[in-house]
Structures are given as C-alpha cells and as structure tokens.
Amino acid sequence: MNQPLPRILASSTVEHQLRQIVDNSSAVIYVKDLQGHLQLVNRAFEELFGRSAAEVVGHTDHELFPSAEADVLRANDRRVAELGQALEFEEQVELAGGQRTYLSTKVPLFDDHGKVIAVCGMSTDITARKRWEEALRHIAMGVSAVSGEAVFNEIVRYLGRSLGADIVVIAHLVGDRVKRLRTVALYFDGQLRDNITYRLTGTPCERVIEQGFQFVGRDARVRFPDDPFIKEFNLDSYSGYPLFATDGRPIGLISISSRGTLESPELTEALLKVFSVRAAAEIQSGEAEASYRAIFDSSEDAIFVHDLHSGVLVDVNPKACAAYGYRYEEMLGLTIDDFSAGYRPYTGEDAAGWLARARDGELQRFEWHRRNRDGSLHWDEVVLKRTTIGGVERILGITREISQRKAAEQALRASEQQYRAIVSTALDCIISTDGDGRVLAFNPSAEQCFGYRREQAIGQPLAELILPERHKEKMRSGFQAYLAGWRLMNGRRVEVQLRRANGEEFTAELTVSAVDNPDGLQFIGYLRDITELKHAEEQRAALAQQLRQAQRMEAIGHLTGGVAHDFNNLLTGMLGYTVMAQELAEQLPDPRLNHYLTRVQRSAEKARDLIQQMLTFSRGSRGQPQPVALAERIGGFIKLVEASLPSSVEIDTRLPVDLPPVLVDPVQLEQVLMNLCINARDAMSGVGQLRIAVGVQAMQRGICASCRQPFGGQYVVLSVSDSGPGIEAAVCEHMFEPFFSTKASGQGSGMGLSLVHGIVHEYSGHIHVASRLGEGSTFQIFLPALAEGTPCAAEVGEQQVAAHAEPLRGRVAVVDDEPMVAEFMADRLADWGLQVRHFGDAEQACAMLCADPYAWDLVILDQSMPRLTGLQVARRLLVLRADLPIVLYSGFSDQLSEGQVQAEGLRALLRKPVDQVQLHRLLRQLLSESRD
Numbered sequence: 001m002n003q004p005l006p007r008i009l010a011s012s013t014v015e016h017q018l019r020q021i022v023d024n025s026s027a028v029i030y031v032k033d034l035q036g037h038l039q040l041v042n043r044a045f046e047e048l049f050g051r052s053a054a055e056v057v058g059h060t061d062h063e064l065f066p067s068a069e070a071d072v073l074r075a076n077d078r079r080v081a082e083l084g085q086a087l088e089f090e091e092q093v094e095l096a097g098g099q100r101t102y103l104s105t106k107v108p109l110f111d112d113h114g115k116v117i118a119v120c121g122m123s124t125d126i127t128a129r130k131r132w133e134e135a136l137r138h139i140a141m142g143v144s145a146v147s148g149e150a151v152f153n154e155i156v157r158y159l160g161r162s163l164g165a166d167i168v169v170i171a172h173l174v175g176d177r178v179k180r181l182r183t184v185a186l187y188f189d190g191q192l193r194d195n196i197t198y199r200l201t202g203t204p205c206e207r208v209i210e211q212g213f214q215f216v217g218r219d220a221r222v223r224f225p226d227d228p229f230i231k232e233f234n235l236d237s238y239s240g241y242p243l244f245a246t247d248g249r250p251i252g253l254i255s256i257s258s259r260g261t262l263e264s265p266e267l268t269e270a271l272l273k274v275f276s277v278r279a280a281a282e283i284q285s286g287e288a289e290a291s292y293r294a295i296f297d298s299s300e301d302a303i304f305v306h307d308l309h310s311g312v313l314v315d316v317n318p319k320a321c322a323a324y325g326y327r328y329e330e331m332l333g334l335t336i337d338d339f340s341a342g343y344r345p346y347t348g349e350d351a352a353g354w355l356a357r358a359r360d361g362e363l364q365r366f367e368w369h370r371r372n373r374d375g376s377l378h379w380d381e382v383v384l385k386r387t388t389i390g391g392v393e394r395i396l397g398i399t400r401e402i403s404q405r406k407a408a409e410q411a412l413r414a415s416e417q418q419y420r421a422i423v424s425t426a427l428d429c430i431i432s433t434d435g436d437g438r439v440l441a442f443n444p445s446a447e448q449c450f451g452y453r454r455e456q457a458i459g460q461p462l463a464e465l466i467l468p469e470r471h472k473e474k475m476r477s478g479f480q481a482y483l484a485g486w487r488l489m490n491g492r493r494v495e496v497q498l499r500r501a502n503g504e505e506f507t508a509e510l511t512v513s514a515v516d517n518p519d520g521l522q523f524i525g526y527l528r529d530i531t532e533l534k535h536a537e538e539q540r541a542a543l544a545q546q547l548r549q550a551q552r553m554e555a556i557g558h559l560t561g562g563v564a565h566d567f568n569n570l571l572t573g574m575l576g577y578t579v580m581a582q583e584l585a586e587q588l589p590d591p592r593l594n595h596y597l598t599r600v601q602r603s604a605e606k607a608r609d610l611i612q613q614m615l616t617f618s619r620g621s622r623g624q625p626q627p628v629a630l631a632e633r634i635g636g637f638i639k640l641v642e643a644s645l646p647s648s649v650e651i652d653t654r655l656p657v658d659l660p661p662v663l664v665d666p667v668q669l670e671q672v673l674m675n676l677c678i679n680a681r682d683a684m685s686g687v688g689q690l691r692i693a694v695g696v697q698a699m700q701r702g703i704c705a706s707c708r709q710p711f712g713g714q715y716v717v718l719s720v721s722d723s724g725p726g727i728e729a730a731v732c733e734h735m736f737e738p739f740f741s742t743k744a745s746g747q748g749s750g751m752g753l754s755l756v757h758g759i760v761h762e763y764s765g766h767i768h769v770a771s772r773l774g775e776g777s778t779f780q781i782f783l784p785a786l787a788e789g790t791p792c793a794a795e796v797g798e799q800q801v802a803a804h805a806e807p808l809r810g811r812v813a814v815v816d817d818e819p820m821v822a823e824f825m826a827d828r829l830a831d832w833g834l835q836v837r838h839f840g841d842a843e844q845a846c847a848m849l850c851a852d853p854y855a856w857d858l859v860i861l862d863q864s865m866p867r868l869t870g871l872q873v874a875r876r877l878l879v880l881r882a883d884l885p886i887v888l889y890s891g892f893s894d895q896l897s898e899g900q901v902q903a904e905g906l907r908a909l910l911r912k913p914v915d916q917v918q919l920h921r922l923l924r925q926l927l928s929e930s931r932d
Helices: 015-024 043-049 067-083 127-143 150-163 204-211 227-231 265-298 316-326 326-331 348-360 404-414 416-425 444-450 460-465 469-484 531-585 590-615 630-643 666-683 729-734 750-764 821-833 844-853 870-880 897-905 916-929
Strands: 028-033 036-039 087-095 100-110 116-125 167-174 180-188 192-193 198-201 214-216 236-243 250-258 302-307 314-315 364-371 378-388 392-401 429-436 440-444 491-500 505-515 520-529 626-628 647-655 663-666 688-703 711-721 765-773 775-782 811-815 835-839 858-862 885-888 908-911
Touching: 015 127, 036 590, 043 505, 067 087, 067 100, 100 127, 100 416, 150 180, 150 192, 150 250, 150 265, 150 626, 180 250, 198 265, 204 214, 204 236, 204 250, 204 590, 214 265, 214 729, 227 531, 227 835, 250 265, 302 316, 314 326, 316 326, 348 364, 348 378, 348 392, 404 429, 429 444, 429 750, 444 520, 626 666, 630 647, 630 666, 630 688, 630 711, 647 897, 663 666, 663 775, 666 688, 666 711, 666 775, 666 897, 688 765, 750 765, 750 775, 811 844, 835 844, 844 870, 858 870, 858 916, 870 885, 908 916
Parallel strands: 647 688, 811 835, 811 858, 858 885, 885 908
Antiparallel strands: 028 036, 028 116, 087 100, 100 116, 167 180, 167 250, 180 192, 180 198, 214 236, 236 250, 302 314, 302 392, 364 378, 378 392, 429 440, 429 520, 491 505, 505 520, 626 663, 688 711, 711 775, 765 775
C-alpha cells in the first residue's frame, strides 16, 4: 500500500501504525472520495482482485465491476456520506471465482471542520455462511411442508442436491445380536430407490453409531475396504451423523456418499445434524404410532375415539366391538343414543353433556348403563379425556364392564357390617361361627382346604371338624378364655395345628375377629395354610447351608491351586536336577551316591503326587475321561487294594457286570477307590470287614455330602462300607476339606477325601455318606450313567520308554520367570545337545524373539508370567512366523487344555513338573519335523 492516506488520516502521528493494522487485516479495507474514486486499498483488496494498489487507486467501482453491481455500491457510499453515520450492507460482486457476498461496514471520514470528505469500507466475505443459510432455508421450506414417510424422501432429495452427493441414506437400527441398518429412504444417482437392509460390521456407518459424526473427504475405499457399497459403487468419500432418540441412545443414522471428493466438513455436519433431528423425530413418531396401535388393539378395555366437536365415533378397538356385539364398520355408523340404556341419566343427551365437558379439558369419570346390540343392559365404568392422536385433537373414551361388581355391591349392602369385618381382615379360608362355636359360614377356600362341602360344615361344631383329637380339650379351654377377653384378643394371629377331612394334619395361621350383633357374638376366623411357607423356609435354610459350603470349598480350592502351582515350579527343578545327577552318578564308582539320589527322587515324586491330589481337588488338573465299565475296572484293581490292606481286614465285593458304563478317567477312579479303602482300613484300626459294591440307582432327590447341592437322576453307584466306629457329626462337616484329618500327626496328609471330592465332581458326580456311631460308615459315589451299549475303552498297560540317549540338535529359547525352573531347563536341554538361551522376563523375551523369529528352531514358554502370559507371547511370535514350533508348559492352569493350545497354533501343552522322557520325545519329534 504505497499511496498516501487521506489528509484527515495523514495528520495523525500514528500513520505508520494505522498502515500496519490496515495491511494486516483479513477484511478488505478501502477508502473512496465523494466522487467514488478509490483513494486507499489494503493488501487483502489487492489479493482479492489480483491487482496492485497503484493499478486501482483513482478508479471507480464502475471500472471494476459490472454496471448493476457498481450502481448498488455507489448508492450505498452516497447514503453513508449523506447521513454522516456508519451503516452496514450486504453487497454482491462478481469476481473471477464467481459471485461472492460481502458484509460491508461503511463509515464517513471527516475533515478538521467536521465535513464528510470520504467513505471508508471494511468488507468481510460471508459467501459460505449465505450458502448455509440458503440451504437451511430450503430445508425449512421443503421438509416442513410434508409429514410421515414423505419426510424421509424429501430429506434425502435436499441433501443430495445441497451437498452434491451420489448416495444419501436414512436408516434405523434393527436386530438384537447382529446389529443391522434398515433404510427408510435411499437416494441413488438422483433417484429414490427401494429400501434395503445391510450389516454394520466393517462399514463407516458402524463408526457413526459408535462414535458420532464421521467425515471422510477422500480415500474411503482405502479406509473401508470391506464395505460392499463403497467397493461396488466405487465411492471415494463418506459422511454420516447418528440419529438419537429422546433418551440419548442412537437409533439410526443419516449419511451421504460420493464418487468424488466431499468438501466443507463444517457445512456437511451442520446440514446432517439439522436433518437428523427431523428424521429421528419421524422415526420415533412412527414407532410411537405402531406402539399406540398395538396397545389400542390388544387392550382388554373397550376404547372409543370421538371427533372433538361432533362426538361422532372415528375409531374403536376390537374389545369394544366384541363387548357391544357390533362389527367395526357398524360401530362407526351409530350414534351415542344407540349405546344408551334409554332412561335418564343414561340417554344420548346425557352422554353429549359428558362429551362436552371432556372437550373443555375436564377429565370425566363416571358409571354408565349401556345397551348392547342384542338389547341386554350392562354397567360400565367410563373415562373420557381430551387428547391428541396422530396430531389431531380427539376425545378418548375407555370403558370397563362392572356389571358383576355392581351386583356384588348390591348383595353386600344387605350385610354391610359383616362385609366390613371380612374386608378388613380377610385371609384365604373364612369360617364364621356363633357364640357356641357352630359353623355359620364356610367359604369355597375353606371347602378346598379342609375337604368338607359347605353343606356338611354348616351347623357343626368347628372343633369337631378341623382339630386333631389331642388338641380339642386345649381348644375348648382356650375358647372360653377368648370369650372372656375377646375385645382385647380380637385380631391376634397365632399358629395352630389343624386336620383335614382325610385325617392329614397341617400348620395354619389363624386370626379371629368378633362381631357383637344384636343376636349375640359372631366369630369370623381367617385361616391360611402355611405348610408350603414352612417348607420354603426349610429349603431356604438348606440352600443357605449349601451356599456356605460351596463358598468354603471354592476358597480352599483357590488356595490349594495356588500353592500347587508354586510347588510344581520347585519340583520341576528338584526332580530334573536329581535325574541329571543320577545320570552322572552312573559313571562314578560310588554306589551310595546313586542310592542317595534315588531316595531324593522318590521323596520328590511323593511330593509331586501330593501336589497332583491338590490340583485334582482345586480343579486345576484335568483327567482324561472315557467310558468305563465300573465293575470290571474295580475287579481288576481289587488285587492292588488287597495288597494295601492287612490280612485282618476281610474284603467282601459285589460287582455285577451288567451295568451301564460311566464317563471317568480310569486312573482317577482307582485313586478314589484306593483313598476310600485306606480311610476304611484306618477307621477299623486294621481289623474288620470292608464291603465294596457297585450298582445302579435312580435318585429322586439327594443332597451331596461334600458340595451340599441337591442332585437326582440315573446313577451308577460305587459303595465302600466299613465296620468301624462311625463318624461324628462335627467331622462330617469338614472331612472333605484339604488337610483336614483326624489321624495322628505324620499318619496322613488330609488330602484323601478332598481328592475324592475333586475327582467325583469333575465328572458331574456326587457323594453320599451314611454313618452311625458304633455301626460303621458307608461312602457312596454317584456317577451319571451313560446309555447302555456305550462302548468302553480297553485298558492299556504302561509302556516303558527307552532312555533318551540320542542327542538333539537345534537352537531353543526357554522363557520362564522362575529362575530355578529356567536354569534347569537350560541345563537339561544343553545336556541333550541343544543350543539354549533362557529368558526370565516375558516382555524382554518377546521383543528379542520377535526381532528375528527365524533364528530359533523351537520355543518353550511358561504360561503364568507377569505382564505377558506364555500364550500371549506365542500369539505374537506366530503372527511373524506361523510354522515356528512352540511348546507351552504350566504348573497349574484350569483355563487351558491341549485342544485349546493346539487351536492357537502351538504344538503341545506340558504340565509341571515336566516329565523328561516325554519332553525329550516331544523335542525330538518337533525338531525333526522342523528340519524336514
């Protein structure tokens, strides 16, 4: 800006500062003299016209703009100069980019004497805002003129035209499990199309529903490759806005798509948001109308819809047609007189008065005598209310027949005093007697409860009918006491033992009220059979006991499982290093060393077996169930049992072979039998009779002695009975808990019955214990019976595995956060010829292994590690190298099975302490496959 400021400005000492402000303003600023010649322009002016200040200063608007536009600009300048005050104008000018709209503020400039010498203008481009306002005006004009489903069609048309979209969709959510969208309007390439239903998954619509407004101006095909619409119609841009219900939940969306680029996300969001409010309102209005119609048609009350002014029926529900005996079309053609009883105050004229008061906004509630098509008269309770239905003011009438109630009220008025007493304290059975105890009233509930007909009871002494013989004398004395002080005892509730006509006794709750009539005292007894209530209370107490037992067993199970996990880690190193030491000891001349190491190994194996029992109890160790013929399996195992018992114990077996099989792990079944037999031996102090039997039993309802849950069904039952002293009740409460024992210190681990509990419940079985002091005990194991004819697995003898002397080759990584286990695994694998590296930190190991997964021939992972589990590490490795052999091992995990691990892509799952023969065999197989 190199031209001088007008004199009025140039005289200012801040000319330099003013020039900086003017030049750096985003608004277009200019000064014209009174003849319309430009005297000053800023940089924004120069950039807008693409011409320098020197090229435009001295020129008029008619030299820069079309004549019509220049005339308007010149007239606005003159008006400011004539009035001598600032004014604001909307001015339109034609530029190279098309017509633009500016908001111009023009102010007069004065000389030292107060005379106007120039006009200064500051113009701001409001073209975009005007476009928004024009689009919103179109919305208001177009959409407000329609209603119902036509609204949706108008909205998609306006959106398509306003935003230049190829596809416009309004859709609402449908489906429960799999969310889908059902369109209510579909605009495609300038035409309305048939509605469709499509799935949300993988589409930008899914993000709209979950996250709100979305705008993808370009590259929609790249961002959403799985969207069938984007792929099929070659769409490159997308934008959507959710539709919200009045309670804030999303119920659908409105979206636009284009094969080209979408511009102006602000304008797009504003338009979609405005449209979404109307679309959501229409969708909810449609849902409300459907709900209204469903309620209207299914109501058990008769509903009438009257015209607000004439009272003519415009709609009735099916219940009204059925109650009045007319068809729907007939009802709409009748007047109120046709439904009236015909006498005052139940005439058409009276009805018109009720309708008029309802039209004035007063809620009307009254009783009405109406006439049906067949001429019969009925009593109705009527409610009239002015309301809006479908946007139209109506009078809604709801009627409910009360003919039976009216008849009952008339009958009860004859004995109002008795009626009030009954209403105030009525229970199930109502029996009334006179002052001598003879029955005056015997209601139907009493007939059903006691088994006497009313005719049999009336006039009879109540005590003779319903009291057990042993209580009659007590009743007589109590009745006399009641007579003496009945005013104080009136309404008191007591529990009594009563008798039915068939002699059955039951407990009842009794309340007696007395009415002092002129003819003497009359007693009204209210009885309620509480037999089921008593039974329910007993069941509740039993269930509470079951819950406490289940919680106790669950807590103990978690404790033992955690302890077992830590011990298995310790035993892995102990057993592993012992075996390795034995291999070295075989090369030394000292036989005692090998003997000592064998003792160490046996002690560690006993500890392993104890841990296995703990895992079985806590459900951390799973068996291998298979159909088993119980009698045959036990018959083969009984010799081992006999070898474990002294000859002073006589064994009696009953093992029929024609029994259905059961689904168990045979080895665990033998553990159950062995533990029960050893407990029986100890209970008899080594002298007595032991009975082992197998049979079939259909249990209706039993209670498990260990889990305290009820059970029933068809079971094969294994029974172990002894002739010992029996079990005390206090011991029965805790004997299935781990480490609970009545034996002397050092004579038992206390894990025997907890092991039995774990195994039996693993296979959906239950335990029953019968014991009486001095008469012995019987443990019954209930296992669900399989269908007869189910093939049973043949017994397989133990296979001896050859020593793993063959060396192995390959690079193996071991990841275990337990240092002793990790070091042992590294030593053992290295001893077998493998190149081993072990890691104690799962995250560090994962980073290093993922950096070069092809550097390893095999990876062994511990499952339970901080921050990352073994399975999580394996998943990351397999993404980078799917063929990498990975073995998972764990001290305790009730969440993993061999099948689950293999389904994840791992090769095997091992349990701690690791079986070294099994591990050597597995490594040899996997490394051999890897080399092939």
